[in-house]
Amino acid sequence: MPEQVFFALEAAANGLMTGVLYALVALGFVLIFKASGIFNFAQGVFALFAAMTLVGFQNGQIPFAHLINAIFGTSLHHFGWNMPTVLAILCTMAVMVLLAFLVERWVLKHLVNQEPIILFMATIGLAYFLEGFGDVMWGADIKKLDVGLPQGMSSAIDEATYSLFGYGFFIDRLDVVAAVVAAMLVVALMLFSQFTKYGRALRAVADDHQAALSVGISLRFIWVMVWAIAGFVALVAGMMWGTKMGVQFSLSLIALKALPVLMLGGFTSIPGAIVGGLIIGMGEQLFEFSVGPLVGGATQNWFAYMLALVFLVFRPQGLFGEKIIERV
């Protein structure tokens, strides 16, 4: 049945596009993990928070309006103007940088030299805090995000595939844009880490904290920088996901899928994050397509985690991680 093959191919193609978005979130994790050894569970909430802030700026929402109204009995909501998208994105970036600064100052600084698992749990606390904070600041209602990205079926791909195979592939234009943006972001990050002074400092810290300190690189500055970059990556991811499915809490759960992506790709490898994202994005679509109907569907909820779990049992260091020789 050639039709089935096309359906499967289409599912795979769509999965690849979703995978790109997973990879995008995963990038944020890798950056922070490489520079500080911290597994930032809050990365998904970062994306959510960035998207909320972006919508808030765009729509001229008054921050903390709910809280102010509750305390003073006012009924504030909007400033009454809309911010141009570009300006709103810049303002959101500023907020993410400020957030990175505060996280370093109020959380990380006090947890230096703690065990990784303690830091991990601290980022779970951070995720909770930031989720509540975002809700208090901007309200928890589902918001529509429109930054001018194209949406809907790509007729070009539809037509091209139709003329080739006699079957038109349904692919969302947003997914294509997201893939392109993600690819650009990856290239930009690689250029940054290879060719700029700060990028080199970042890699030095990732290689050896002590050595980096001894040649005068400020660890605190690097941490703020890397969390700010991760915040920026979160903003991009939040923009894509937010446009796709609205700005809402489940966004942070989807972003959580970057975790199995990383387990697959290895926590320290940028190519690993991308390959892992693609494998998981495609794998879960194909699995849902082939096995899903037999078992009740919605297998995307767990497929990524199970795949990562089974995979890790056989290769604990991930696809691209290095094998560790334990010493006593």
Added chain:
Amino acid sequence: MFYREAGDFKTSYRDDAQTFPIAFDRLRYYLVLAVALGVIPFMINDYWANAVIVPFLIWSIAAIGLNILMGYAGQVSLGTGGFMAVGAYATFKLMTSFPDLNIVIIVVLSGFITAGVGVLFGLPSLRIKGFYLAVATLAAQFFLIWLFNRVGWFYNYSASGQINAPERTVLGIAVTGPASPPWAQYFICLFFVLVVAWMARNLTRGSVGRSWMAIRDMDIAAEIIGVNPLKAKLTAFAVSSFFIGIAGSLFFSVYLGAVEVGEAFGIEKSFIALFAVIIGGLGSIFGSFAGAAFMVLFPVLLKNILVNGLNWPTDLAAHIQLMVIGGLIIVFLILEPHGLAALWRVIKEKLRLWPFPH
């Protein structure tokens, strides 16, 4: 009455290994027990049972379970909600398949079934560690919830997808179902809390507990001095899941009565247990109680102040609750990684020296 070890000599190692080595602690313990058995049952009403006491007891069991795994054996789990769901659905299937089976036996059996599932998901812990394992346990969380949501056999193909607890009695008194009185719900939960806490205490003061803690503190050295990591980790997963399964079973059958799995046992339940353990204190049975009390009482308190007291909207209060709990987790991890239990220990140590601190 002084809080003192002096003059309270132990003449045998057996005495020295007892749960409360200081006489005053023993007295306090009996006092709490007397209040729990002699006072609360007569005071308890629907509101207190539903809002505070029954959830506190059930979350204490779950927190003890997670603390065995995390605090004693050092294996982080984000799958508590999923394992509680196993306990709940095991109870539902047993209740509906064997209507004559006593509910106490059903709860215990549900614990054993959950222990089996826990061991299965604990197997990867032999190869992966730390936050890798934490993420792996998310697989259990998401897969189990999906399973109970999608596979009809588990909810007896009910149209709503919900499960409902039929009425079951102990000594002729209903403890599950809508007709069960609050004091009966309280007693059955209290019974399990006492048994679980006692067993957890026994396990953690003996050689099993030592093998867990050895793995937690330094797994390689533990293996070289003779701890089988497979056995230590899997027993930790089994015991932990056994307790968590009991908690899930009671949560469904006694407390909620009706359950929609995604709502009742979603990932946020995993976090409640995790936070209870962190705030209460890793590696402390007392801390598990303190943490559970905090996680149950704090939202009630906050809601009473903000919503009932200040007339703020409910959703705003809920958001502030998220912020405060998240913030507190960070504060505890920074200032007192051993939680409320450690704070309590510091106070006790001061008391030991009082009134002559120098």
Added chain:
Amino acid sequence: MKDGMDTDAEGYLTADGRKIGGVLMEMRNITLRFGGVVAIKDISFDIREGEIRAIIGPNGAGKSSMLNVINGFYHPQEGEVWFRGQKRGSVRPYDVARMGIARTFQNIALFKGMSTLDNIMTGRLTMTKTGLLSQALWWGKAEAEETYHREKAEKIIDFLEIQHIRKTPVGRLPYGLQKRVELGRALAAEPKLLLMGVVMDLSDRVVVMDYGRKIGDGTPDEVRANPEVINAYLGVAHD
């Protein structure tokens, strides 16, 4: 099973008159590689009952690797390990501990969150017989067993004179006391063979390693006179 024994199985008398018995452990042609790196190259030696046997060598010579092989933590690609007259198959470290081999570590490996007493009690984990259920219910056997092991542990605590820190978490103890606790933990296991860091002069016989090879084996005096050993320590260039 006398197959693994040395020919002079009867042992010998040390300079200070102690009687050294037959061969307890024998390493035969051990080679250990990590990828392309050879950590141990074709090393053989034996350890006798009652003997203080040293392995010395400069940093990176492969001493730790050798201890890890004895412990079953590393598995050599070539060679055989014989213990008490039996060839050891593929074993895990905890099996080795059960056979009666205990160890103290170069950079103290105590369980930091546990008290001195609990740390020493972990040394007796290999001898625990009661099961999970019995311990959970603390019935009869579990309690009796705990008390029995506690008595043994207390004897070691008395011997090492660390009664005052019995209930102190070891993480808070100074280095010297931690060393003592670690020794206590190893002694608690009542080992047939104890691996630990000792001064060479206390040894009866010494194996000298350098770059994964054995370059000397004999009494401390013999080893001191060995030119290759002197070169290894004074850093003469290797060819």
